[in-house]
Amino acid sequence: MHQHNTNYVGIDISKSKFDARSTESSKGVVYQYTPDGMKQFIQLLQQIQPKLICLEATGGLERKLVALLHKHKFPVAVVNPRQIRDFARAKNRLAKTDQIDANTIMEFAQTMNPRITEPLIQAQQKMRDFTARRGQVCKQLLQERNRLGTAADKQVAKLINQSIRFMEKQLKAIEKELKQLIDADEESRKRSKILQSVPGIAGTTAALLISELPELGSLNRKQISRLVGVAPTNRDSGTLRGKRTIGGGRVRVRNGLYMPTVTALNHNPVISTFYKRLVKNGKPKMVALVAAMRKLLIILNTMVKEGKQWETKVINF
Known part of the structure:
Protein backbone atom coordinates (compact mmCIF):
# COMPACT_ATOMS: atom_id res chain seq x y z
CA MET A 1 0.00 0.00 0.00
CA HIS A 2 1.10 3.55 -0.74
CA GLN A 3 1.74 5.30 2.55
CA HIS A 4 4.76 7.48 1.82
CA ASN A 5 3.10 10.90 2.29
CA THR A 6 0.81 12.62 4.75
CA ASN A 7 -2.19 13.18 2.47
CA TYR A 8 -5.51 12.07 3.99
CA VAL A 9 -8.85 11.72 2.21
CA GLY A 10 -12.30 11.90 3.79
CA ILE A 11 -15.43 10.62 2.03
CA ASP A 12 -19.08 11.31 2.78
CA ILE A 13 -21.14 8.77 0.87
CA SER A 14 -24.82 8.58 -0.10
CA LYS A 15 -26.91 6.43 -2.41
CA SER A 16 -26.26 8.38 -5.62
CA LYS A 17 -23.03 10.30 -4.98
CA PHE A 18 -20.05 10.72 -2.69
CA ASP A 19 -18.16 13.84 -1.62
CA ALA A 20 -14.39 13.57 -1.22
CA ARG A 21 -11.98 15.97 0.44
CA SER A 22 -8.21 15.63 0.74
CA THR A 23 -5.68 17.51 2.83
CA GLU A 24 -3.93 18.41 -0.41
CA SER A 25 -6.87 20.44 -1.74
CA SER A 26 -8.69 23.53 -0.44
CA LYS A 27 -12.08 22.25 -1.59
CA GLY A 28 -13.84 18.95 -2.09
CA VAL A 29 -14.98 17.10 -5.19
CA VAL A 30 -18.35 15.44 -5.79
CA TYR A 31 -18.47 12.13 -7.68
CA GLN A 32 -21.46 10.21 -8.92
CA TYR A 33 -21.70 6.84 -7.20
CA THR A 34 -21.50 5.02 -10.52
CA PRO A 35 -18.76 2.94 -12.21
CA ASP A 36 -17.62 6.04 -14.12
CA GLY A 37 -17.63 8.20 -11.00
CA MET A 38 -15.62 5.66 -9.01
CA LYS A 39 -13.18 5.30 -11.91
CA GLN A 40 -12.56 9.07 -11.89
CA PHE A 41 -11.98 8.94 -8.13
CA ILE A 42 -9.47 6.09 -8.44
CA GLN A 43 -7.56 8.07 -11.07
CA LEU A 44 -7.29 11.00 -8.66
CA LEU A 45 -6.11 8.74 -5.84
CA GLN A 46 -3.45 7.23 -8.07
CA GLN A 47 -2.08 10.73 -8.58
CA ILE A 48 -2.09 11.88 -4.94
CA GLN A 49 -1.27 8.49 -3.33
CA PRO A 50 -3.02 9.12 0.03
CA LYS A 51 -1.72 7.79 3.31
CA LEU A 52 -5.26 6.95 4.41
CA ILE A 53 -8.80 7.12 3.03
CA CYS A 54 -11.52 7.36 5.66
CA LEU A 55 -15.30 6.98 5.44
CA GLU A 56 -18.19 6.08 7.70
CA ALA A 57 -19.93 2.72 7.95
CA THR A 58 -23.30 3.56 6.42
CA GLY A 59 -25.20 0.29 6.63
CA GLY A 60 -23.74 -1.15 3.44
CA LEU A 61 -23.73 1.83 1.06
CA GLU A 62 -19.96 2.09 1.37
CA ARG A 63 -19.18 -1.52 0.45
CA LYS A 64 -18.85 -1.14 -3.32
CA LEU A 65 -16.46 1.77 -2.99
CA VAL A 66 -14.46 0.12 -0.19
CA ALA A 67 -14.10 -3.07 -2.24
CA LEU A 68 -12.81 -1.04 -5.22
CA LEU A 69 -10.33 0.86 -3.02
CA HIS A 70 -9.05 -2.43 -1.61
CA LYS A 71 -8.76 -3.82 -5.13
CA HIS A 72 -6.43 -0.93 -6.01
CA LYS A 73 -4.42 -1.44 -2.78
CA PHE A 74 -5.35 1.83 -1.10
CA PRO A 75 -5.37 1.97 2.73
CA VAL A 76 -8.97 2.40 3.92
CA ALA A 77 -10.48 2.98 7.36
CA VAL A 78 -14.23 2.40 7.74
CA VAL A 79 -15.21 4.02 11.05
CA ASN A 80 -18.28 4.18 13.24
CA PRO A 81 -20.41 7.28 12.44
CA ARG A 82 -20.67 7.99 16.16
CA GLN A 83 -16.92 8.67 16.27
CA ILE A 84 -17.27 11.24 13.51
CA ARG A 85 -20.23 12.92 15.23
CA ASP A 86 -18.33 13.14 18.52
CA PHE A 87 -15.29 14.54 16.70
CA ALA A 88 -17.46 17.19 14.97
CA ARG A 89 -19.06 18.19 18.29
CA ALA A 90 -15.62 18.47 19.89
CA LYS A 91 -14.70 20.95 17.14
CA ASN A 92 -18.00 22.82 17.72
CA ARG A 93 -18.98 22.11 14.14
CA LEU A 94 -22.77 22.43 14.13
CA ALA A 95 -23.39 23.07 10.42
CA LYS A 96 -23.91 19.94 8.36
CA THR A 97 -23.58 19.50 4.59
CA ASP A 98 -22.05 16.68 2.57
CA GLN A 99 -18.91 18.75 1.91
CA ILE A 100 -18.60 19.74 5.57
CA ASP A 101 -19.01 16.08 6.55
CA ALA A 102 -16.32 15.00 4.08
CA ASN A 103 -13.98 17.64 5.51
CA THR A 104 -14.74 16.49 9.08
CA ILE A 105 -14.01 12.88 8.17
CA MET A 106 -10.73 13.93 6.55
CA GLU A 107 -9.72 15.86 9.69
CA PHE A 108 -10.73 12.90 11.86
CA ALA A 109 -8.47 10.61 9.80
CA GLN A 110 -5.59 13.06 10.03
CA THR A 111 -5.98 13.61 13.79
CA MET A 112 -7.00 10.16 15.03
CA ASN A 113 -5.27 7.93 12.45
CA PRO A 114 -7.92 5.17 12.76
CA ARG A 115 -7.14 1.49 12.29
CA ILE A 116 -7.02 0.32 8.67
CA THR A 117 -9.93 -1.90 7.63
CA GLU A 118 -8.61 -5.11 6.10
CA PRO A 119 -10.26 -6.36 2.88
CA LEU A 120 -12.74 -9.22 3.10
CA ILE A 121 -12.29 -12.29 0.98
CA GLN A 122 -15.19 -13.04 -1.37
CA ALA A 123 -16.62 -15.75 0.89
CA GLN A 124 -16.62 -13.36 3.88
CA GLN A 125 -18.36 -10.65 1.87
CA LYS A 126 -21.06 -13.04 0.73
CA MET A 127 -21.50 -14.33 4.28
CA ARG A 128 -21.86 -10.73 5.46
CA ASP A 129 -24.62 -10.11 2.93
CA PHE A 130 -26.46 -13.29 3.89
CA THR A 131 -26.15 -12.69 7.65
CA ALA A 132 -27.52 -9.18 7.08
CA ARG A 133 -30.45 -10.64 5.16
CA ARG A 134 -31.01 -13.21 7.89
CA GLY A 135 -31.29 -10.41 10.45
CA GLN A 136 -33.85 -8.63 8.27
CA VAL A 137 -35.95 -11.77 7.81
CA CYS A 138 -35.85 -12.61 11.54
CA LYS A 139 -37.07 -9.10 12.35
CA GLN A 140 -39.90 -9.33 9.82
CA LEU A 141 -40.82 -12.78 11.08
CA LEU A 142 -41.12 -11.52 14.65
CA GLN A 143 -43.30 -8.63 13.50
CA GLU A 144 -45.63 -10.95 11.56
CA ARG A 145 -45.96 -13.35 14.47
CA ASN A 146 -46.88 -10.42 16.72
CA ARG A 147 -49.48 -9.29 14.19
CA LEU A 148 -50.93 -12.79 14.01
CA GLY A 149 -51.53 -12.70 17.74
CA THR A 150 -53.75 -9.62 17.39
CA ALA A 151 -55.45 -10.41 14.05
CA ALA A 152 -59.22 -10.63 14.57
CA ASP A 153 -60.20 -11.33 10.97
CA LYS A 154 -59.67 -14.91 9.74
CA GLN A 155 -58.76 -13.84 6.20
CA VAL A 156 -56.15 -11.41 7.52
CA ALA A 157 -54.77 -14.14 9.79
CA LYS A 158 -54.56 -16.44 6.77
CA LEU A 159 -52.54 -13.84 4.85
CA ILE A 160 -50.20 -13.35 7.81
CA ASN A 161 -49.69 -17.12 8.08
CA GLN A 162 -48.77 -17.23 4.38
CA SER A 163 -46.23 -14.47 4.98
CA ILE A 164 -44.81 -16.34 7.97
CA ARG A 165 -44.42 -19.58 6.00
CA PHE A 166 -42.68 -17.70 3.18
CA MET A 167 -40.19 -16.06 5.55
CA GLU A 168 -39.55 -19.33 7.39
CA LYS A 169 -38.75 -20.94 4.04
CA GLN A 170 -36.42 -18.06 3.16
CA LEU A 171 -34.73 -18.33 6.56
CA LYS A 172 -33.97 -22.02 5.96
CA ALA A 173 -32.55 -21.19 2.52
CA ILE A 174 -30.32 -18.47 4.01
CA GLU A 175 -29.00 -20.76 6.74
CA LYS A 176 -28.31 -23.48 4.16
CA GLU A 177 -26.37 -21.00 2.02
CA LEU A 178 -24.35 -19.80 5.02
CA LYS A 179 -23.39 -23.36 5.87
CA GLN A 180 -22.31 -24.00 2.29
CA LEU A 181 -20.24 -20.81 2.23
CA ILE A 182 -18.44 -21.81 5.42
CA ASP A 183 -17.88 -25.39 4.25
CA ALA A 184 -16.44 -24.19 0.93
CA ASP A 185 -13.71 -22.04 2.53
CA GLU A 186 -10.98 -23.77 4.53
CA GLU A 187 -10.19 -20.86 6.86
CA SER A 188 -13.87 -20.13 7.50
CA ARG A 189 -14.53 -23.83 8.12
CA LYS A 190 -11.70 -23.97 10.65
CA ARG A 191 -12.92 -20.84 12.47
CA SER A 192 -16.50 -22.04 12.49
CA LYS A 193 -15.48 -25.35 14.04
CA ILE A 194 -13.59 -23.55 16.81
CA LEU A 195 -16.43 -21.10 17.48
CA GLN A 196 -19.20 -23.72 17.45
CA SER A 197 -17.30 -25.86 19.96
CA VAL A 198 -18.28 -23.24 22.58
CA PRO A 199 -21.61 -23.94 24.32
CA GLY A 200 -24.04 -21.25 23.19
CA ILE A 201 -22.50 -20.57 19.75
CA ALA A 202 -24.46 -21.95 16.79
CA GLY A 203 -23.69 -21.90 13.08
CA THR A 204 -25.46 -18.60 12.36
CA THR A 205 -23.54 -16.81 15.12
CA ALA A 206 -20.28 -18.32 13.83
CA ALA A 207 -21.10 -17.03 10.33
CA LEU A 208 -21.83 -13.56 11.75
CA LEU A 209 -18.51 -13.47 13.61
CA ILE A 210 -16.54 -14.73 10.61
CA SER A 211 -18.04 -12.16 8.24
CA GLU A 212 -18.55 -9.14 10.51
CA LEU A 213 -15.54 -9.55 12.82
CA PRO A 214 -12.57 -10.71 10.73
Whole structure:
Protein backbone atom coordinates (compact mmCIF):
# COMPACT_ATOMS: atom_id res chain seq x y z
CA MET A 1 0.00 0.00 0.00
CA HIS A 2 1.10 3.55 -0.74
CA GLN A 3 1.74 5.30 2.55
CA HIS A 4 4.76 7.48 1.82
CA ASN A 5 3.10 10.90 2.29
CA THR A 6 0.81 12.62 4.75
CA ASN A 7 -2.19 13.18 2.47
CA TYR A 8 -5.51 12.07 3.99
CA VAL A 9 -8.85 11.72 2.21
CA GLY A 10 -12.30 11.90 3.79
CA ILE A 11 -15.43 10.62 2.03
CA ASP A 12 -19.08 11.31 2.78
CA ILE A 13 -21.14 8.77 0.87
CA SER A 14 -24.82 8.58 -0.10
CA LYS A 15 -26.91 6.43 -2.41
CA SER A 16 -26.26 8.38 -5.62
CA LYS A 17 -23.03 10.30 -4.98
CA PHE A 18 -20.05 10.72 -2.69
CA ASP A 19 -18.16 13.84 -1.62
CA ALA A 20 -14.39 13.57 -1.22
CA ARG A 21 -11.98 15.97 0.44
CA SER A 22 -8.21 15.63 0.74
CA THR A 23 -5.68 17.51 2.83
CA GLU A 24 -3.93 18.41 -0.41
CA SER A 25 -6.87 20.44 -1.74
CA SER A 26 -8.69 23.53 -0.44
CA LYS A 27 -12.08 22.25 -1.59
CA GLY A 28 -13.84 18.95 -2.09
CA VAL A 29 -14.98 17.10 -5.19
CA VAL A 30 -18.35 15.44 -5.79
CA TYR A 31 -18.47 12.13 -7.68
CA GLN A 32 -21.46 10.21 -8.92
CA TYR A 33 -21.70 6.84 -7.20
CA THR A 34 -21.50 5.02 -10.52
CA PRO A 35 -18.76 2.94 -12.21
CA ASP A 36 -17.62 6.04 -14.12
CA GLY A 37 -17.63 8.20 -11.00
CA MET A 38 -15.62 5.66 -9.01
CA LYS A 39 -13.18 5.30 -11.91
CA GLN A 40 -12.56 9.07 -11.89
CA PHE A 41 -11.98 8.94 -8.13
CA ILE A 42 -9.47 6.09 -8.44
CA GLN A 43 -7.56 8.07 -11.07
CA LEU A 44 -7.29 11.00 -8.66
CA LEU A 45 -6.11 8.74 -5.84
CA GLN A 46 -3.45 7.23 -8.07
CA GLN A 47 -2.08 10.73 -8.58
CA ILE A 48 -2.09 11.88 -4.94
CA GLN A 49 -1.27 8.49 -3.33
CA PRO A 50 -3.02 9.12 0.03
CA LYS A 51 -1.72 7.79 3.31
CA LEU A 52 -5.26 6.95 4.41
CA ILE A 53 -8.80 7.12 3.03
CA CYS A 54 -11.52 7.36 5.66
CA LEU A 55 -15.30 6.98 5.44
CA GLU A 56 -18.19 6.08 7.70
CA ALA A 57 -19.93 2.72 7.95
CA THR A 58 -23.30 3.56 6.42
CA GLY A 59 -25.20 0.29 6.63
CA GLY A 60 -23.74 -1.15 3.44
CA LEU A 61 -23.73 1.83 1.06
CA GLU A 62 -19.96 2.09 1.37
CA ARG A 63 -19.18 -1.52 0.45
CA LYS A 64 -18.85 -1.14 -3.32
CA LEU A 65 -16.46 1.77 -2.99
CA VAL A 66 -14.46 0.12 -0.19
CA ALA A 67 -14.10 -3.07 -2.24
CA LEU A 68 -12.81 -1.04 -5.22
CA LEU A 69 -10.33 0.86 -3.02
CA HIS A 70 -9.05 -2.43 -1.61
CA LYS A 71 -8.76 -3.82 -5.13
CA HIS A 72 -6.43 -0.93 -6.01
CA LYS A 73 -4.42 -1.44 -2.78
CA PHE A 74 -5.35 1.83 -1.10
CA PRO A 75 -5.37 1.97 2.73
CA VAL A 76 -8.97 2.40 3.92
CA ALA A 77 -10.48 2.98 7.36
CA VAL A 78 -14.23 2.40 7.74
CA VAL A 79 -15.21 4.02 11.05
CA ASN A 80 -18.28 4.18 13.24
CA PRO A 81 -20.41 7.28 12.44
CA ARG A 82 -20.67 7.99 16.16
CA GLN A 83 -16.92 8.67 16.27
CA ILE A 84 -17.27 11.24 13.51
CA ARG A 85 -20.23 12.92 15.23
CA ASP A 86 -18.33 13.14 18.52
CA PHE A 87 -15.29 14.54 16.70
CA ALA A 88 -17.46 17.19 14.97
CA ARG A 89 -19.06 18.19 18.29
CA ALA A 90 -15.62 18.47 19.89
CA LYS A 91 -14.70 20.95 17.14
CA ASN A 92 -18.00 22.82 17.72
CA ARG A 93 -18.98 22.11 14.14
CA LEU A 94 -22.77 22.43 14.13
CA ALA A 95 -23.39 23.07 10.42
CA LYS A 96 -23.91 19.94 8.36
CA THR A 97 -23.58 19.50 4.59
CA ASP A 98 -22.05 16.68 2.57
CA GLN A 99 -18.91 18.75 1.91
CA ILE A 100 -18.60 19.74 5.57
CA ASP A 101 -19.01 16.08 6.55
CA ALA A 102 -16.32 15.00 4.08
CA ASN A 103 -13.98 17.64 5.51
CA THR A 104 -14.74 16.49 9.08
CA ILE A 105 -14.01 12.88 8.17
CA MET A 106 -10.73 13.93 6.55
CA GLU A 107 -9.72 15.86 9.69
CA PHE A 108 -10.73 12.90 11.86
CA ALA A 109 -8.47 10.61 9.80
CA GLN A 110 -5.59 13.06 10.03
CA THR A 111 -5.98 13.61 13.79
CA MET A 112 -7.00 10.16 15.03
CA ASN A 113 -5.27 7.93 12.45
CA PRO A 114 -7.92 5.17 12.76
CA ARG A 115 -7.14 1.49 12.29
CA ILE A 116 -7.02 0.32 8.67
CA THR A 117 -9.93 -1.90 7.63
CA GLU A 118 -8.61 -5.11 6.10
CA PRO A 119 -10.26 -6.36 2.88
CA LEU A 120 -12.74 -9.22 3.10
CA ILE A 121 -12.29 -12.29 0.98
CA GLN A 122 -15.19 -13.04 -1.37
CA ALA A 123 -16.62 -15.75 0.89
CA GLN A 124 -16.62 -13.36 3.88
CA GLN A 125 -18.36 -10.65 1.87
CA LYS A 126 -21.06 -13.04 0.73
CA MET A 127 -21.50 -14.33 4.28
CA ARG A 128 -21.86 -10.73 5.46
CA ASP A 129 -24.62 -10.11 2.93
CA PHE A 130 -26.46 -13.29 3.89
CA THR A 131 -26.15 -12.69 7.65
CA ALA A 132 -27.52 -9.18 7.08
CA ARG A 133 -30.45 -10.64 5.16
CA ARG A 134 -31.01 -13.21 7.89
CA GLY A 135 -31.29 -10.41 10.45
CA GLN A 136 -33.85 -8.63 8.27
CA VAL A 137 -35.95 -11.77 7.81
CA CYS A 138 -35.85 -12.61 11.54
CA LYS A 139 -37.07 -9.10 12.35
CA GLN A 140 -39.90 -9.33 9.82
CA LEU A 141 -40.82 -12.78 11.08
CA LEU A 142 -41.12 -11.52 14.65
CA GLN A 143 -43.30 -8.63 13.50
CA GLU A 144 -45.63 -10.95 11.56
CA ARG A 145 -45.96 -13.35 14.47
CA ASN A 146 -46.88 -10.42 16.72
CA ARG A 147 -49.48 -9.29 14.19
CA LEU A 148 -50.93 -12.79 14.01
CA GLY A 149 -51.53 -12.70 17.74
CA THR A 150 -53.75 -9.62 17.39
CA ALA A 151 -55.45 -10.41 14.05
CA ALA A 152 -59.22 -10.63 14.57
CA ASP A 153 -60.20 -11.33 10.97
CA LYS A 154 -59.67 -14.91 9.74
CA GLN A 155 -58.76 -13.84 6.20
CA VAL A 156 -56.15 -11.41 7.52
CA ALA A 157 -54.77 -14.14 9.79
CA LYS A 158 -54.56 -16.44 6.77
CA LEU A 159 -52.54 -13.84 4.85
CA ILE A 160 -50.20 -13.35 7.81
CA ASN A 161 -49.69 -17.12 8.08
CA GLN A 162 -48.77 -17.23 4.38
CA SER A 163 -46.23 -14.47 4.98
CA ILE A 164 -44.81 -16.34 7.97
CA ARG A 165 -44.42 -19.58 6.00
CA PHE A 166 -42.68 -17.70 3.18
CA MET A 167 -40.19 -16.06 5.55
CA GLU A 168 -39.55 -19.33 7.39
CA LYS A 169 -38.75 -20.94 4.04
CA GLN A 170 -36.42 -18.06 3.16
CA LEU A 171 -34.73 -18.33 6.56
CA LYS A 172 -33.97 -22.02 5.96
CA ALA A 173 -32.55 -21.19 2.52
CA ILE A 174 -30.32 -18.47 4.01
CA GLU A 175 -29.00 -20.76 6.74
CA LYS A 176 -28.31 -23.48 4.16
CA GLU A 177 -26.37 -21.00 2.02
CA LEU A 178 -24.35 -19.80 5.02
CA LYS A 179 -23.39 -23.36 5.87
CA GLN A 180 -22.31 -24.00 2.29
CA LEU A 181 -20.24 -20.81 2.23
CA ILE A 182 -18.44 -21.81 5.42
CA ASP A 183 -17.88 -25.39 4.25
CA ALA A 184 -16.44 -24.19 0.93
CA ASP A 185 -13.71 -22.04 2.53
CA GLU A 186 -10.98 -23.77 4.53
CA GLU A 187 -10.19 -20.86 6.86
CA SER A 188 -13.87 -20.13 7.50
CA ARG A 189 -14.53 -23.83 8.12
CA LYS A 190 -11.70 -23.97 10.65
CA ARG A 191 -12.92 -20.84 12.47
CA SER A 192 -16.50 -22.04 12.49
CA LYS A 193 -15.48 -25.35 14.04
CA ILE A 194 -13.59 -23.55 16.81
CA LEU A 195 -16.43 -21.10 17.48
CA GLN A 196 -19.20 -23.72 17.45
CA SER A 197 -17.30 -25.86 19.96
CA VAL A 198 -18.28 -23.24 22.58
CA PRO A 199 -21.61 -23.94 24.32
CA GLY A 200 -24.04 -21.25 23.19
CA ILE A 201 -22.50 -20.57 19.75
CA ALA A 202 -24.46 -21.95 16.79
CA GLY A 203 -23.69 -21.90 13.08
CA THR A 204 -25.46 -18.60 12.36
CA THR A 205 -23.54 -16.81 15.12
CA ALA A 206 -20.28 -18.32 13.83
CA ALA A 207 -21.10 -17.03 10.33
CA LEU A 208 -21.83 -13.56 11.75
CA LEU A 209 -18.51 -13.47 13.61
CA ILE A 210 -16.54 -14.73 10.61
CA SER A 211 -18.04 -12.16 8.24
CA GLU A 212 -18.55 -9.14 10.51
CA LEU A 213 -15.54 -9.55 12.82
CA PRO A 214 -12.57 -10.71 10.73
CA GLU A 215 -10.27 -9.15 13.35
CA LEU A 216 -11.26 -11.90 15.81
CA GLY A 217 -8.08 -13.63 16.96
CA SER A 218 -5.74 -10.84 15.86
CA LEU A 219 -6.41 -8.32 18.65
CA ASN A 220 -5.91 -8.37 22.42
CA ARG A 221 -8.83 -8.58 24.84
CA LYS A 222 -9.18 -4.80 25.31
CA GLN A 223 -9.00 -4.07 21.60
CA ILE A 224 -11.60 -6.68 20.62
CA SER A 225 -13.95 -5.49 23.39
CA ARG A 226 -13.70 -1.88 22.21
CA LEU A 227 -14.13 -2.88 18.58
CA VAL A 228 -17.42 -4.66 19.31
CA GLY A 229 -18.52 -2.01 21.80
CA VAL A 230 -18.73 -4.10 24.98
CA ALA A 231 -15.86 -2.41 26.82
CA PRO A 232 -17.24 -0.34 29.73
CA THR A 233 -16.55 3.38 29.53
CA ASN A 234 -16.48 5.73 32.51
CA ARG A 235 -19.19 8.39 32.62
CA ASP A 236 -18.06 10.59 35.53
CA SER A 237 -19.54 14.05 35.24
CA GLY A 238 -20.83 16.54 37.80
CA THR A 239 -22.59 14.63 40.56
CA LEU A 240 -22.56 11.37 38.59
CA ARG A 241 -19.82 9.03 39.70
CA GLY A 242 -19.05 5.42 39.01
CA LYS A 243 -21.38 5.10 35.99
CA ARG A 244 -19.94 2.94 33.22
CA THR A 245 -21.66 2.32 29.89
CA ILE A 246 -21.06 0.51 26.63
CA GLY A 247 -21.76 1.67 23.10
CA GLY A 248 -20.40 2.29 19.63
CA GLY A 249 -18.45 -0.46 17.95
CA ARG A 250 -19.91 -3.19 15.75
CA VAL A 251 -23.60 -3.00 16.64
CA ARG A 252 -24.60 -6.04 14.57
CA VAL A 253 -21.95 -8.18 16.24
CA ARG A 254 -22.96 -6.96 19.69
CA ASN A 255 -26.64 -7.62 18.97
CA GLY A 256 -25.74 -11.01 17.50
CA LEU A 257 -23.91 -12.01 20.69
CA TYR A 258 -26.86 -11.21 22.96
CA MET A 259 -28.89 -14.42 22.53
CA PRO A 260 -25.82 -16.72 22.50
CA THR A 261 -24.83 -15.14 25.82
CA VAL A 262 -28.32 -15.73 27.23
CA THR A 263 -28.08 -19.35 26.05
CA ALA A 264 -24.61 -19.65 27.58
CA LEU A 265 -26.00 -18.67 31.00
CA ASN A 266 -27.77 -22.05 31.05
CA HIS A 267 -25.44 -24.24 29.01
CA ASN A 268 -21.91 -22.84 29.36
CA PRO A 269 -20.49 -23.53 32.85
CA VAL A 270 -17.79 -20.86 32.62
CA ILE A 271 -20.14 -18.06 31.54
CA SER A 272 -22.87 -19.21 33.91
CA THR A 273 -20.55 -19.27 36.93
CA PHE A 274 -19.12 -15.86 36.01
CA TYR A 275 -22.60 -14.33 35.63
CA LYS A 276 -23.94 -15.78 38.88
CA ARG A 277 -20.91 -14.53 40.81
CA LEU A 278 -21.45 -10.98 39.55
CA VAL A 279 -25.15 -11.05 40.45
CA LYS A 280 -24.37 -12.48 43.89
CA ASN A 281 -21.90 -9.62 44.43
CA GLY A 282 -24.66 -7.09 43.79
CA LYS A 283 -24.29 -6.29 40.09
CA PRO A 284 -27.59 -5.56 38.27
CA LYS A 285 -28.57 -8.46 36.02
CA MET A 286 -28.20 -6.47 32.80
CA VAL A 287 -24.74 -5.26 33.82
CA ALA A 288 -23.76 -8.84 34.63
CA LEU A 289 -25.16 -9.99 31.27
CA VAL A 290 -23.07 -7.43 29.37
CA ALA A 291 -20.00 -8.51 31.36
CA ALA A 292 -20.78 -12.13 30.46
CA MET A 293 -21.05 -11.13 26.79
CA ARG A 294 -17.65 -9.46 27.00
CA LYS A 295 -16.14 -12.54 28.66
CA LEU A 296 -17.64 -14.79 25.97
CA LEU A 297 -16.17 -12.55 23.26
CA ILE A 298 -12.73 -12.60 24.90
CA ILE A 299 -12.84 -16.39 25.17
CA LEU A 300 -13.77 -16.68 21.48
CA ASN A 301 -10.98 -14.25 20.55
CA THR A 302 -8.38 -16.26 22.49
CA MET A 303 -9.54 -19.57 21.05
CA VAL A 304 -9.35 -18.32 17.46
CA LYS A 305 -5.94 -16.75 18.15
CA GLU A 306 -4.59 -20.05 19.50
CA GLY A 307 -6.52 -22.26 17.08
CA LYS A 308 -7.94 -24.35 19.93
CA GLN A 309 -11.44 -25.65 20.52
CA TRP A 310 -13.49 -25.27 23.70
CA GLU A 311 -12.60 -28.62 25.24
CA THR A 312 -8.94 -27.69 25.31
CA LYS A 313 -9.55 -24.14 26.56
CA VAL A 314 -12.21 -24.45 29.24
CA ILE A 315 -9.74 -25.16 32.07
CA ASN A 316 -7.97 -21.86 31.40
CA PHE A 317 -11.03 -19.62 31.89
